[in-house]
Amino acid sequence: MTNWTNRIATVLMWFTALLVTSVFLWIITDLLRQGITHLSWEFLVTAPSDAGRSGGIGPILISTLLILGVCLLTSVPIGVPTAILLAEFSRKGHWFGRLIRSSLDVLAGVPSIVFGLFGNAFFCFYLGMGFSILSGGLTLSCMVLPLLIRSTEEGLRSVPDDYRQAATALGLSDAATLWRIILPAATPGLIVGLILSISRALAETAALLFTSGYADRMPQSLMDSGRSLSIHIYDLAMNVPGGEAQAYATAMVLIALLLIINVATSWASTRWLHGRISL
Amino acid sequence: MSRLPSDTPLKWGLRIIAAIAGTIVLLIVLFLVIEAIPALQTVGLKRFFTDPSWHPAGGTEAGTFNLIPMLVGTILVTAGAILIAAPLGIASALFCQYYAPLRLGKLYRHLIELLAGIPSVVYGFWGLVVLAPLIRQWQPPGQSLLTAILILALMILPTVMLLSESTLRSVSHSYIQAANALGLSRWAIIQSVVLPTARGGIITAVLLGAGRAVGETMAVLMVAGNVVQMPDNLFAPVRTITANIALELGYAMDHHRSALFVTGLMLMAIIVMLVGFAHWINKGHVYD
Amino acid sequence: MSKKMTYIALLQLTIISISMILSGCDKHENAKASEIPQLQGKLILTGSSTVAPLANEIAKRFEAQHPGVRIDVQTGGSSRGIADSRRGTADIGMASRALKSSESDLTAHTIAMDGVGMILHQDNPIKSLTDKQILDIYTGKITHWSKLGGTDNPITVINKAEGRATLEVFLHYFKIKNENIKPSIIIGENQQAIRTVAGDPNAIGYVSIGTADYEASHGIPIRLLPINGIKATVANVRKGVFPMSRPLNLVTHGKISPLAAAFIAFASSSQINDLVEAQYFVPIAQ
Numbered sequence: 001m002t003n004w005t006n007r008i009a010t011v012l013m014w015f016t017a018l019l020v021t022s023v024f025l026w027i028i029t030d031l032l033r034q035g036i037t038h039l040s041w042e043f044l045v046t047a048p049s050d051a052g053r054s055g056g057i058g059p060i061l062i063s064t065l066l067i068l069g070v071c072l073l074t075s076v077p078i079g080v081p082t083a084i085l086l087a088e089f090s091r092k093g094h095w096f097g098r099l100i101r102s103s104l105d106v107l108a109g110v111p112s113i114v115f116g117l118f119g120n121a122f123f124c125f126y127l128g129m130g131f132s133i134l135s136g137g138l139t140l141s142c143m144v145l146p147l148l149i150r151s152t153e154e155g156l157r158s159v160p161d162d163y164r165q166a167a168t169a170l171g172l173s174d175a176a177t178l179w180r181i182i183l184p185a186a187t188p189g190l191i192v193g194l195i196l197s198i199s200r201a202l203a204e205t206a207a208l209l210f211t212s213g214y215a216d217r218m219p220q221s222l223m224d225s226g227r228s229l230s231i232h233i234y235d236l237a238m239n240v241p242g243g244e245a246q247a248y249a250t251a252m253v254l255i256a257l258l259l260i261i262n263v264a265t266s267w268a269s270t271r272w273l274h275g276r277i278s279l
Numbered sequence: 280m281s282r283l284p285s286d287t288p289l290k291w292g293l294r295i296i297a298a299i300a301g302t303i304v305l306l307i308v309l310f311l312v313i314e315a316i317p318a319l320q321t322v323g324l325k326r327f328f329t330d331p332s333w334h335p336a337g338g339t340e341a342g343t344f345n346l347i348p349m350l351v352g353t354i355l356v357t358a359g360a361i362l363i364a365a366p367l368g369i370a371s372a373l374f375c376q377y378y379a380p381l382r383l384g385k386l387y388r389h390l391i392e393l394l395a396g397i398p399s400v401v402y403g404f405w406g407l408v409v410l411a412p413l414i415r416q417w418q419p420p421g422q423s424l425l426t427a428i429l430i431l432a433l434m435i436l437p438t439v440m441l442l443s444e445s446t447l448r449s450v451s452h453s454y455i456q457a458a459n460a461l462g463l464s465r466w467a468i469i470q471s472v473v474l475p476t477a478r479g480g481i482i483t484a485v486l487l488g489a490g491r492a493v494g495e496t497m498a499v500l501m502v503a504g505n506v507v508q509m510p511d512n513l514f515a516p517v518r519t520i521t522a523n524i525a526l527e528l529g530y531a532m533d534h535h536r537s538a539l540f541v542t543g544l545m546l547m548a549i550i551v552m553l554v555g556f557a558h559w560i561n562k563g564h565v566y567d
Numbered sequence: 568m569s570k571k572m573t574y575i576a577l578l579q580l581t582i583i584s585i586s587m588i589l590s591g592c593d594k595h596e597n598a599k600a601s602e603i604p605q606l607q608g609k610l611i612l613t614g615s616s617t618v619a620p621l622a623n624e625i626a627k628r629f630e631a632q633h634p635g636v637r638i639d640v641q642t643g644g645s646s647r648g649i650a651d652s653r654r655g656t657a658d659i660g661m662a663s664r665a666l667k668s669s670e671s672d673l674t675a676h677t678i679a680m681d682g683v684g685m686i687l688h689q690d691n692p693i694k695s696l697t698d699k700q701i702l703d704i705y706t707g708k709i710t711h712w713s714k715l716g717g718t719d720n721p722i723t724v725i726n727k728a729e730g731r732a733t734l735e736v737f738l739h740y741f742k743i744k745n746e747n748i749k750p751s752i753i754i755g756e757n758q759q760a761i762r763t764v765a766g767d768p769n770a771i772g773y774v775s776i777g778t779a780d781y782e783a784s785h786g787i788p789i790r791l792l793p794i795n796g797i798k799a800t801v802a803n804v805r806k807g808v809f810p811m812s813r814p815l816n817l818v819t820h821g822k823i824s825p826l827a828a829a830f831i832a833f834a835s836s837s838q839i840n841d842l843v844e845a846q847y848f849v850p851i852a853q
Contacts, residue, residue: 013378014378016371017387085290130611142303174290203399214642220637237403238758238762239616244408255396506752530646532649535729
């Protein structure tokens with residue numbers, strides 16, 4: 001009897017894996033096959049025309065990068081110091097650290113559309129930034145903050161205590177220990193945090209719909225509205241009859257961008273880390 | 280660490296920045312509340328549950344504000360997605376750890392990681408142009424509760440799988456070896472040793488998956504059909520709370536806009552409850 | 568060393584304050600720029616997704632004539648156009664309907680006329696529907712095309728989400744309340760209705776005639792139905808005989824900048840009639 005359940009379980013496990021793999025391969029091959037036919041250098045650099053049915057995604061790529069830039073430039077200077085405080089200077093169980101941690105836990109769970117509501121009310125209207133790349137980037141910045149802090153903190157915690165003790169023994173100040181020893185050793189964690197934040201920011205749509213807006217033209221400043229790749233896919237899919245081919249191609253670009261960032265940063269981080277250790 | 284007086288500015292600097300990071304949640308709640316107050320004052324919370332329908336554009340008197348069909352939509356879509364994604368995700372994690380040969384297991388995990396990185400708008404797009412037309416041929420109109428459940432299940436499966444797997448990895452090898460020595464079959468070991476030990480982590484994985492499903496907007500907006508109604512079967516269109524905000528915020532004014540912020544507050548409440556529940560389960564597990 | 572860290576803290580405070588100030592600055596510059604006789608600055612138009620493509624074309628031509636001017640056009644429905652112009656979020660709102668009595672604080676500048684027509688998929692054999700039949704479809708009394716002499720398939724009824732002018736025009740003509748409509752799919756923009764009908768042979772929807780004509784002439788498989796026996800054509804809207812027609816308006820609130828005034832004058836002039844016609848709307852300027 002037990003033998004039978006064991007066998008059935010084994011078959012079910014393999015069946016699950018097969019099912020999941022085939023469904024996902026279906027999606028991926030579909031995206032690849034339909035997307036690649038439209039992909040070209042032209043597509044990457046020209047502006048969209050005829051509501052996106054022809055032309056490319058040049059200005060949209062630029063807007064996406066600008067939104068991402070604003071997001072990282074504001075989230076890293078807040079996220080990294082917070083992670084340092086939580087990991088290095090906060091005693092276990094201290095109320096301040098606990099409060100900030102639980103606040104960040106809730107922030108991590110906030111649905112992206114709620115970030116959209118907040119960004120729309122706060123950045124666009126209250127601070128008067130309107131529908132702009134700045135509003136969108138700042139909204140995303142709030143969204144990726146918990147991710148960034150969590151992984152940076154883990155990176156810092158993974159640094160062996162020996163390092164800290166050795167530094168104290170040498171008479172280094174806290175700041176010097178942090179700057180010269182702990183931060184370099186915690187870099188991989190920080191980079192993982194950056195990758196996760198970039199990936200989340202690039203993939204985001206709902207939080208941008210009502211903050212960075214729809215305009216598909218080349219932005220001239222951070223105060224202009226700019227359309228991200230994800231919103232472009234949404235718009236082509238929902239609002240442009242005959243826009244599917246371009247939506248597939250844009251989706252390919254977005255996924256490729258996510259993959260490249262992942263691979264390149266992990267490659268760079270191992271290389272950089274080796275350089276440090278050999279010193 | 281040593282706490283030298285010379286480093287006090289550094290610590291205070293860090294504390295101030297950390298306080299900024301910690302206040303963002305409060306700022307979000309504050310602004311949701313500020314924007315929601317006009318609707319809460321003139322429409323009142325009660326009417327969000329007792330009005331005959333959701334037609335908020337008519338103004339505070341003529342308009343109607345019943346949220347229940349959309350709350351039910353959110354619950355049904357989430358429950359359906361969890362019902363599919365939880366068994367498949369947990370089985371996938373078990374497959375990776377205990378059934379697949381080492382290389383295959385790694386490959387499978389890489390595949391799932393890749394899928395976790397695909398943006399929700401791409402899943403929604405695929406659901407709209409491939410899945411919905413397939414379902415339409417079978418049961419029109421195609422954009423339906425079922426389509427939304429299937430797409431969401433695909434999206435949260437990687438979350439459930441990857442988080443469960445990392446819990447499984449932390450199950451002590453000595454337990455498994457001991458059970459092995461007793462001559463238990465693989466499934467019996469999983470049933471009697473692995474799953475009880477990893478229970479807290481797996482429940483957390485499912486809860487986080489549920490949180491993601493509740494909050495997902497774009498994919499659902501693109502495939503659910505967005506009719507505000509109590510769905511009477513799997514092929515009927517539904518609208519979720521999140522999709523409603525995305526669909527109407529750009530067009531909403533005055534009390535309609537304010538009502539949407541009320542729904543945003545409700546979403547926050549649901550999420551805080553899920554996060555709290557996950558915390559509670561994890562803590563309970565630590566001590567047993 | 569600790570100085571370095573405080574610098575970082577300072578730097579980031581600066582970033583935040585700069586970002587906060589930037590928004591203020593930008594508006595200030597705009598105000599100054601528009602006082603100079605040579606037109607310069609930025610205009611933001613928001614509102615109706617029916618007017619937006621036309622406004623976009625007009626804006627491009629206006630920009631070509633006035634280098635230094637940038638005009639951003641954002642869609643978001645007539646209600647938002649009205650709200651944004653009132654709140655000052657947009658310099659000019661776009662609305663694809665006449666102003667209501669409650670909106671008398673605003674000024675409407677009509678730039679073209681348009682009609683709202685019913686659309687079916689190209690392959691749907693139905694050639695015409697009476698007003699009563701359309702009403703019955705939308706209120707759920709008729710659920711299958713076979714009852715109207717078509718195929719034996721359920722009807723996919725497409726309705727627009729709250730706040731869209733096209734919905735209001737439709738409700739007004741058929742004298743029904745949105746509460747009584749039994750839709751299968753709710754959509755946002757005109758284009759989404761066309762996209763849904765083009766992808767579903769059993770669907771029925773209503774959209775701007777201009778948008779429908781434009782898409783149909785670009786190979787999208789949809790077909791406009793006559794309303795009350797009158798063909799849904801631009802010519803009939805022009806003659807004023809098509810029942811579901813409406814003005815396309817630019818909406819402003821209070822005193823407006825010289826730049827906005829110049830743009831509205833341009834958009835109301837006959838210089839843009841070819842653009843109006845290219846979008847299948849009816850020009851009104853002589």
